[in-house]
Amino acid sequence: NAGVTQTPKFQVLKTGQSMTLQCAQDMNHEYMSWYRQDPGMGLRLIHYSVGAGITDQGEVPNGYNVSRSTTEDFPLRLLSAAPSQTSVYFCASSLQGGARAYTFGSGTRLTVV
Amino acid sequence: AQTVTQSQPEMSVQEAETVTLSCTYDTSESDYYLFWYKQPPSRQMILVIRQEAYKQQNATENRFSVNFQKAAKSFSLKISDSQLGDAAMYFCAYIPGNTPLVFGKGTRLSVIA
Numbered sequence: 001n002a003g004v005t006q007t008p009k010f011q012v013l014k015t016g017q018s019m020t021l022q023c024a025q026d027m028n029h030e031y032m033s034w035y036r037q038d039p040g041m042g043l044r045l046i047h048y049s050v051g052a053g054i055t056d057q058g059e060v061p062n063g064y065n066v067s068r069s070t071t072e073d074f075p076l077r078l079l080s081a082a083p084s085q086t087s088v089y090f091c092a093s094s095l096q097g098g099a100r101a102y103t104f105g106s107g108t109r110l111t112v113v
Numbered sequence: 114a115q116t117v118t119q120s121q122p123e124m125s126v127q128e129a130e131t132v133t134l135s136c137t138y139d140t141s142e143s144d145y146y147l148f149w150y151k152q153p154p155s156r157q158m159i160l161v162i163r164q165e166a167y168k169q170q171n172a173t174e175n176r177f178s179v180n181f182q183k184a185a186k187s188f189s190l191k192i193s194d195s196q197l198g199d200a201a202m203y204f205c206a207y208i209p210g211n212t213p214l215v216f217g218k219g220t221r222l223s224v225i226a
Contacts, residue, residue: 042204
């Protein structure tokens with residue numbers, strides 16, 4: 001049971017480049033979310049999904065796109081990278097309902113130069 | 114906006130002593146769930162303890178316990194017999210209704226040998 005798998009673990013981009021952060025889970029979790037972590041800011045929600053075909057914006061969605069074509073995958077796309085998007089990105093998943101505990105991926109450290 | 118406030122950016126504790134990390138939150142929901150997560154230098158997010166708001170009894174997990182004061186919207190974490198391995202960032206978080214986790218900004222805990 002792999003849990004939540006994020007790739008890549010590290011990435012350096014140039015300003016204006018695009019890329020996709022991958023997230024996959026094998027626990028049949030309905031809920032999936034993307035967070036970014038910046039020093040002194042905690043984890044802030046970018047986008048989330050409550051099931052295949054359903055996505056919604058979080059607190060800081062600008063500059064990011066998501067889609068959820070399958071239960072397992074929830075990729076995060078940076079359309080035109082900016083230095084302000086330098087951060088650590090976490091994907092998380094959970095079952096629906098109750099005191100659901102989230103399972104987190106190991107994170108992606110992204111640097112935009 | 115629903116928020117989580119951790120008023121102590123940094124805390125320190127002597128090994129074997131007890132420390133309490135503070136957390137307050139703001140929600141209009143009557144049913145919600147509260148969590149403490151630990152993030153060691155490896156940056157992995159580890160669930161420490163959780164509390165259902167409808168339960169009056171405070172949750173405990175070995176050396177970790179919470180003081181949940183629903184009327185005051187307070188959810189503090191007590192770590193007893195602190196160990197060097199407890200040194201980490203600690204995040205308070207909650208699930209307001211049917212939305213993803215909302216995090217505080219974190220408290221960095223140092224353990225002094």
